[in-house]
Amino acid sequence: MGFEMPAKERIVDAAIDLFGERGFQGVSIKAVAELAEVSPSLVMHHFGSKSGLKTACDLEAAAEFKKMKTEAVEAGALPLTLMFDLARRSDHIVLYFFRSFVEGGDAADALFDQLVEDALDYTAAGEERGLVYPATDPRARAVIFLVQGMGTLLLHRQIRRHLGVDPVFDPPEDLLPYISAVTEIYSRPTLNAEAYEALLTTAKDPGNE
Numbered sequence: 038m039g040f041e042m043p044a045k046e047r048i049v050d051a052a053i054d055l056f057g058e059r060g061f062q063g064v065s066i067k068a069v070a071e072l073a074e075v076s077p078s079l080v081m082h083h084f085g086s087k088s089g090l091k092t093a094c095d096l097e098a099a100a101e102f103k104k105m106k107t108e109a110v111e112a113g114a115l116p117l118t119l120m121f122d123l124a125r126r127s128d129h130i131v132l133y134f135f136r137s138f139v140e141g142g143d144a145a146d147a148l149f150d151q152l153v154e155d156a157l158d159y160t161a162a163g164e165e166r167g168l169v170y171p172a173t174d175p176r177a178r179a180v181i182f183l184v185q186g187m188g189t190l191l192l193h194r195q196i197r198r199h200l201g202v203d204p205v206f207d208p209p210e211d212l213l214p215y216i217s218a219v220t221e222i223y224s225r226p227t228l229n230a231e232a233y234e235a236l237l238t239t240a241k242d243p244g245n246e
Contacts, residue, residue: 044075045083047073047074047075048069048073048080049093049097050097051069051073052064052069052090052091052093053094053097053098053130053133054072055068056091056133056136057130057135057136059136060140061087061091061136061137066080066081066090088144091144094133095144095148096151098137098148099152099155101127101130102130102152102155103158103159105127106155106156107159107162110159110166111162111166113168131205132205134187134190135190135193138187139191149183152183153183156182160178160179173237189204190204200215200218202214202215
């Protein structure tokens with residue numbers, strides 16, 4: 038790991054990698070310090086505790102995820118090469134989210150809340166560029182999309198069993214069966230809207246609350 042990066046950033050990057058690989062409980066401050074090539078006392082100086090370090094990792098992981106989503110929106114039509122590049126860059130973030138949501142707790146709740154707020158931002162940008170249709174309830178849509186996406190991480194073994202690829206552990210180039218299925222679901226209507234119009238109208242009616 039290069040020394041051109043400030044020590045505090047190296048510590049967070051090392052912790053994200055290790056927490057993603059082993060989970061929060063399976064990583065010591067000493068292990069993070071060794072990977073970051075700093076002393077354990079410096080880790081404690083910057084973050085106060087392992088929980089403080091985890092909070093910093095949550096913020097950094099969410100920020101990096103938002104950055105990649107924003108780049109995808111700004112690119113417009115997403116070329117396959119850029120999609121693979123973004124997927125490679127997000128490998129360690131995906132593992133970090135996977136471990137965080139498996140372990141659960143207040144920290145996972147706060148991380149999910151941040152991801153929802155970020156999703157509202159980059160989805161709104163997608164609407165402005167004509168990449169995403171407007172939603173009746175943007176927040177509800179963001180929550181459902183994230184739940185579905187994070188469910189993919191938790192059920193990655195079942196995806197591997199049925200599609201032959203693992204969206205958590207396989208390289209991006211091997212994920213086309215999964216990516217194609219997801220893209221079709223999100224970009225082409227599955228349900229006949231007319232058949233569900235009554236349900237949608239009822240859900241929008243304030244008198245039913």
